[in-house]
Amino acid sequence: MSEISLDEHxxxxxxxxxxxxxSGTLHGELLVALRDFIVEGNLEDGARVPERALCERFNISRxxxxxxxxxxxAEGLIELLPNxxxxxRELSPADLRELFDVMGGxxxxxxxxxxxxxTDAEFAEIERIHxxxxxxxxxxxxxxxxxxxxxxxxxxxxxxxxxTLTATYAGLAGRIxxxxxxxxxxxDRDRLGEAMREHEAILDALRRRAGSELSDILFVHLRNxxxxxxxxxxxxxx
Amino acid sequence: MSEISLDEHxxxxxxxxxxxxxSGTLHGELLVALRDFIVEGNLEDGARVPERALCERFNISRxxxxxxxxxxxAEGLIELLPNxxxxxRELSPADLRELFDVMGGxxxxxxxxxxxxxTDAEFAEIERIHxxxxxxxxxxxxxxxxxxxxxxxxxxxxxxxxxTLTATYAGLAGRIxxxxxxxxxxxDRDRLGEAMREHEAILDALRRRAGSELSDILFVHLRNxxxxxxxxxxxxxx
DNA sequence: TGATTTTATTTTGCATTCATTTTTTATAAG
DNA sequence: CTTATAAAAAATGAATGCAAAATAAAATCA
Numbered sequence: 001m002s003e004i005s006l007d008e009h010x011x012x013x014x015x016x017x018x019x020x021x022x023s024g025t026l027h028g029e030l031l032v033a034l035r036d037f038i039v040e041g042n043l044e045d046g047a048r049v050p051e052r053a054l055c056e057r058f059n060i061s062r063x064x065x066x067x068x069x070x071x072x073x074a075e076g077l078i079e080l081l082p083n084x085x086x087x088x089r090e091l092s093p094a095d096l097r098e099l100f101d102v103m104g105g106x107x108x109x110x111x112x113x114x115x116x117x118x119t120d121a122e123f124a125e126i127e128r129i130h131x132x133x134x135x136x137x138x139x140x141x142x143x144x145x146x147x148x149x150x151x152x153x154x155x156x157x158x159x160x161x162x163x164t165l166t167a168t169y170a171g172l173a174g175r176i177x178x179x180x181x182x183x184x185x186x187x188d189r190d191r192l193g194e195a196m197r198e199h200e201a202i203l204d205a206l207r208r209r210a211g212s213e214l215s216d217i218l219f220v221h222l223r224n225x226x227x228x229x230x231x232x233x234x235x236x237x238x
Numbered sequence: 239m240s241e242i243s244l245d246e247h248x249x250x251x252x253x254x255x256x257x258x259x260x261s262g263t264l265h266g267e268l269l270v271a272l273r274d275f276i277v278e279g280n281l282e283d284g285a286r287v288p289e290r291a292l293c294e295r296f297n298i299s300r301x302x303x304x305x306x307x308x309x310x311x312a313e314g315l316i317e318l319l320p321n322x323x324x325x326x327r328e329l330s331p332a333d334l335r336e337l338f339d340v341m342g343g344x345x346x347x348x349x350x351x352x353x354x355x356x357t358d359a360e361f362a363e364i365e366r367i368h369x370x371x372x373x374x375x376x377x378x379x380x381x382x383x384x385x386x387x388x389x390x391x392x393x394x395x396x397x398x399x400x401x402t403l404t405a406t407y408a409g410l411a412g413r414i415x416x417x418x419x420x421x422x423x424x425x426d427r428d429r430l431g432e433a434m435r436e437h438e439a440i441l442d443a444l445r446r447r448a449g450s451e452l453s454d455i456l457f458v459h460l461r462n463x464x465x466x467x468x469x470x471x472x473x474x475x476x
Numbered sequence: 477t478g479a480t481t482t483t484a485t486t487t488t489g490c491a492t493t494c495a496t497t498t499t500t501t502a503t504a505a506g
Numbered sequence: 507c508t509t510a511t512a513a514a515a516a517a518t519g520a521a522t523g524c525a526a527a528a529t530a531a532a533a534t535c536a
Binding site: 066068095108112164 | 306314333457
Binding site: 263264265298299300301302321322323 | 497
């Protein structure tokens, strides 16, 4: 009956909403598992979230499941319709634009903060991955490139040393991750080269600990990323 | 038995976590009411959240209450200790610093976005309140001053026209609102004058639609606000 | 046949119940 | 009188039960 193909995503201990990691409680574990389950795209966009099936899949009763659903709704991953259950939240082009802008703002902040406190060792690590990324870029290895790209942005956020920022950022990132924009990105070679140059500028500003400048670069960088991901004439639904 | 002094905070329909406004469902209403109840300081810092008492107070069973608690924990307002219930989350000086920085980052973003899309009418409204605030400043009317100050920052965020940003901002603002830093702020007259000058600069940059510049000013403005709120030598718990 | 009403089934929201764990109170020992 | 131990009370986490609502299915009529 249950047409869901989940295979126990236990171990993936994603650090998410900061104050909620009640390992040892069913609800806490379930929250993590369910979030991954949805983020990884096991449910179609706009699809109903099948309570019964998920209960059977995770071997729990409805109570902890519904608690987790409420949290995921607060995070914006699903939406709750009164008396009509939960649905996977669809991202309109406008939503995506909003998310990218906020992510851009948070990365801009991360860059600024990172300039204040990043150690030489941390910077060296970012630089190392940057060169690795350049390597992938030359070889047109999209998978490797993308992986490094993610890592760099993640490291900058981490270097900011602000747990609240990290948690907020992770929450928004989860919502975007459902969208397969990577495909669009990878296709546009011009964008790839441009992105590479932007990353050079990021590294440079970070090296000089030029917080305000880095802040600007990162925001624009995210804007360009969005532009590349969005079809040219996509309505912004304003 | 219940030493809680709540008097039905119904109507206050605060727009909060965007995807959760299930008016008509008990859980949704309760979430809003409970959040206000905690934000308004009806529970001591670090105090246990009394499930039983709250159930009686709101006339509901534990199920919807606990659902709301899970959401509030995800928002960071309370923390859940396995088998030991929920407690009102205390804000360490480090937490406060983190929150202010992220709020600063979000306001910086708001300023940048506002410059892109703010209308002359919207700007005029902000300018009007700014002058009103100056009036209060001259008269040393702290209450009026503070109110205007809040309004201006709120309007800038609104002018950004990004619902995701608004929701994220509101979530963090709620956590800070528990702290009575306003008292500290109001006491420091030097800071007040400085803040006034910073607001002049904000207005000026916004008038010129100088997004990047405004972004910087707003972040620094928030930093200074924090500095004024924090006792000089407060440990940053790094 | 196709649309519409009626009935059955499922799903949802919330209350209640139950087994554990924690906290409190009472009791005993040093 | 203080500290340690044991028993009682309360709380928490999760499962189950139940009424109302929504969806699906069947029956009726045009």
